[in-house]
Amino acid sequence: MKERQKKASSYWKENVRYLFILLSIWFLVSYGAGILFKDVLDNIQIGGFKLGFWFAQQGSIYIFVILIFIYVRLMNKLDKKYGYDT
Amino acid sequence: MSVQVWTYVLVGITFALYIGIAIWSRAGSTKDFYVAGGGVSPLANGMATAADWMSAASFISMAGIIAFAGYDGSVYLMGWTGGYVLLALLLAPYLRKFGKFTVPDFIGDRYYSKTARIVAVVCALIVSFTYVAGQMRGVGVVFSRFLEVDIDTGVVIGMVIVLFYAVLGGMKGITYTQVAQYCVLIFAFMVPAIFISIQMTGNPIPQLGMGSKLNDGSGLYLLEKLNGLSTELGFAEYTEGKKSVMDVFMITLALMVGTAGLPHVIVRFFTVKRVKDARKSAGLALLLIAILYTTAPAVSVFAKTNLINTVNEEEYKNMPAWFKNWEGTGLLTFNDKNQDGKIQYLADKEANELVIDNDIMVLANPEIANLPAWVIALVAAGGLAAALSTAAGLLLVISSSVSHDLIKKVFLPNISDKGELWAARGAATLAVVIAGYFGINPPGFVAAVVALAFGLAAASFFPAIVLGIFYKKMNKEGAIAGMVVGISLMLFYMLKFKFGIFDGGKVAVADLEKDWWFGISPEGFGSVAMIVNFVVSIIINKLTPEPPDEVQEIVEDIRIPSGAGAASNH
Numbered sequence: 001m002k003e004r005q006k007k008a009s010s011y012w013k014e015n016v017r018y019l020f021i022l023l024s025i026w027f028l029v030s031y032g033a034g035i036l037f038k039d040v041l042d043n044i045q046i047g048g049f050k051l052g053f054w055f056a057q058q059g060s061i062y063i064f065v066i067l068i069f070i071y072v073r074l075m076n077k078l079d080k081k082y083g084y085d086t
Numbered sequence: 087m088s089v090q091v092w093t094y095v096l097v098g099i100t101f102a103l104y105i106g107i108a109i110w111s112r113a114g115s116t117k118d119f120y121v122a123g124g125g126v127s128p129l130a131n132g133m134a135t136a137a138d139w140m141s142a143a144s145f146i147s148m149a150g151i152i153a154f155a156g157y158d159g160s161v162y163l164m165g166w167t168g169g170y171v172l173l174a175l176l177l178a179p180y181l182r183k184f185g186k187f188t189v190p191d192f193i194g195d196r197y198y199s200k201t202a203r204i205v206a207v208v209c210a211l212i213v214s215f216t217y218v219a220g221q222m223r224g225v226g227v228v229f230s231r232f233l234e235v236d237i238d239t240g241v242v243i244g245m246v247i248v249l250f251y252a253v254l255g256g257m258k259g260i261t262y263t264q265v266a267q268y269c270v271l272i273f274a275f276m277v278p279a280i281f282i283s284i285q286m287t288g289n290p291i292p293q294l295g296m297g298s299k300l301n302d303g304s305g306l307y308l309l310e311k312l313n314g315l316s317t318e319l320g321f322a323e324y325t326e327g328k329k330s331v332m333d334v335f336m337i338t339l340a341l342m343v344g345t346a347g348l349p350h351v352i353v354r355f356f357t358v359k360r361v362k363d364a365r366k367s368a369g370l371a372l373l374l375i376a377i378l379y380t381t382a383p384a385v386s387v388f389a390k391t392n393l394i395n396t397v398n399e400e401e402y403k404n405m406p407a408w409f410k411n412w413e414g415t416g417l418l419t420f421n422d423k424n425q426d427g428k429i430q431y432l433a434d435k436e437a438n439e440l441v442i443d444n445d446i447m448v449l450a451n452p453e454i455a456n457l458p459a460w461v462i463a464l465v466a467a468g469g470l471a472a473a474l475s476t477a478a479g480l481l482l483v484i485s486s487s488v489s490h491d492l493i494k495k496v497f498l499p500n501i502s503d504k505g506e507l508w509a510a511r512g513a514a515t516l517a518v519v520i521a522g523y524f525g526i527n528p529p530g531f532v533a534a535v536v537a538l539a540f541g542l543a544a545a546s547f548f549p550a551i552v553l554g555i556f557y558k559k560m561n562k563e564g565a566i567a568g569m570v571v572g573i574s575l576m577l578f579y580m581l582k583f584k585f586g587i588f589d590g591g592k593v594a595v596a597d598l599e600k601d602w603w604f605g606i607s608p609e610g611f612g613s614v615a616m617i618v619n620f621v622v623s624i625i626i627n628k629l630t631p632e633p634p635d636e637v638q639e640i641v642e643d644i645r646i647p648s649g650a651g652a653a654s655n656h
Contacts (some may be wrong), residue, residue: 048307
């Protein structure tokens with residue numbers, strides 16, 4: 001019983017650590033690059049796009065998709081490590 | 087063939103398809119009706135979620151709003167996609183593990199209280215009705231322009247179709263029609279976008295075309311050209327915004343958190359087999375949504391540039407057919423103030439002669455660009471698919487809230503499975519009728535109303551669900567107080583500043599803008615109400631007793647992904 005709880009709580013801790021890292025990136029690309037630092041990034045131009053504007057209307061969305069798939073991979077691995085994948 | 091014949095053909099074929107699927111996937115039990123039997127594959131669920139999610143607001147209004155708002159329109163793009171990250175990481179896997187039928191189910195069980203369940207039902211009904219009201223106007227607009235029926239008749243036709251497959255098939259019917267609707271709507275959105283991108287920039291990928299040079303020999307980048315045109319006419323530069331950074335931040339946050347808190351989206355993740363499928367299907371859903379969401383801002387840029395080039399300083403009598411057609415719907419109006427027979431489209435309200443409703447940009451775009459008739463008809467079918475799929479998902483939430491959460495769990499606990507199924511069908515019928523009423527008496531333009539539904543969802547559900555999963559010691563007193571205070575505050579702010587009901591109605595709304603708290607618009611206020619909800623929940627939680635041990639055990643159990651199959655068989 002004790003062993004089981006220990007396992008569950010260390011699984012949960014690793015999960016929360018992943019969430020923290022992924023959500024920090026989530027925050028940085030949208031609220032950071034697309035809103036708070038938009039004007040600074042707009043000084044950089046890539047093709048026809050000002051960079052801050054690109055993050056707000058394109059870049060942040062691509063990164064959101066990638067973040068979820070990274071999360072799926074990380075969690076599938078974590079489930080396996082703890083034997084929760086059945 | 088003319089546009090109208092094409093429209094009848096394409097809309098007819100897609101409607102026949104939806105009805106066919108509904109008959110094939112009838113619901114036999116309440117489990118079928120509420121969660122499609124719990125055996126939907128991640129890809130099918132991803133497609134259904136995407137269609138459920140992308141409403142008339144995404145398909146019809148969004149690109150138009152962005153075309154007129156420029157950078158400020160980014161709040162919708164980031165807000166309506168970023169919420170999926172929260173949903174995938176913070177909610178979907180755990181709610182799937184919990185394995186019940188509805189969001190109030192989770193709230194009621196996790197907070198071991200009938201009161202909590204009823205508060206959640208009321209919140210779900212307010213959010214869903216606010217949202218469904220926005221869809222009906224979308225259906226009406228498409229019908230009135232392309233099938234040339236009266237808007238009211240259009241709404242009634244749409245309602246009959248939804249009624250048919252939602253009442254017959256429940257979640258099972260809705261899921262598989264939504265899969266078909268996703269295909270229709272994404273095809274309908276992409277085809278004209280690709281055509282126009284090639285026409286204007288030579289690049290077939292709209293996402294890249296938006297950042298490419300024009301192929302009119304000017305050597306200008308498309309965005310440069312549009313910035314130039316905008317300033318020439320007195321508007322702000324397209325890539326700059328008018329809203330304050332604070333307001334943009336708050337609206338984006340409210341939309342993201344609201345997305346993650348919308349009952350009709352959350353409930354989709356109850357339909358897959360395992361926890362890992364819930365995670366994966368959230369990823370697939372966002373991928374499928376992102377196809378439209380990264381194309382929409384490109385469509386906005388194409389449409390705005392084309393529009394200015396086609397109409398500004400041109401003779402009114404030389405305007406193409408689409409211009410006259412849209413004038414007929416009242417969504418586009420021209421008033422020759424200086425009597426020169428030409429159209430002046432200007433930022434200055436006194437001198438401006440052309441008023442264009444946001445909602446018509448996507449629908450009129452293929453006509454403005456002179457695309458073939460079948461493409462124009464396809465857009466009409468796509469708009470209907472988007473509006474109907476979302477309306478159906480919302481109606482299901484409304485009916486399950488009534489039949490499952492109120493009738494079965496509160497008033498008539500001994501009702502048979504069959505009786506509950508009939509109650510669900512009855513509630514769905516009633517909900518369709520109420521939604522139809524909203525469609526015929528629309529409460530404002532699509533995205534504005536929809537944006538408020540997100541504020542309400544953010545202010546009520548999101549904190550209660552997140553705390554329920556991540557804070558084991560969260561108790562019922564805290565959660566109930568948080569939800570009640572959160573949604574009341576949001577309702578108050580919305581009624582005061584959006585509808586002006588305390589200050590003499592809609593006419594007073596513009597003057598109230600200076601009184602906005604911290605300069606935050608009603609659309610962004612959901613973020614504040616959500617934070618208040620969190621704070622109230624935690625304070626009340628500290629002052630009242632801990633939740634019972636068995637509830638804390640439930641929380642420990644939902645944090646672990648294995649064994650989800652057993653949990654759903656109840």
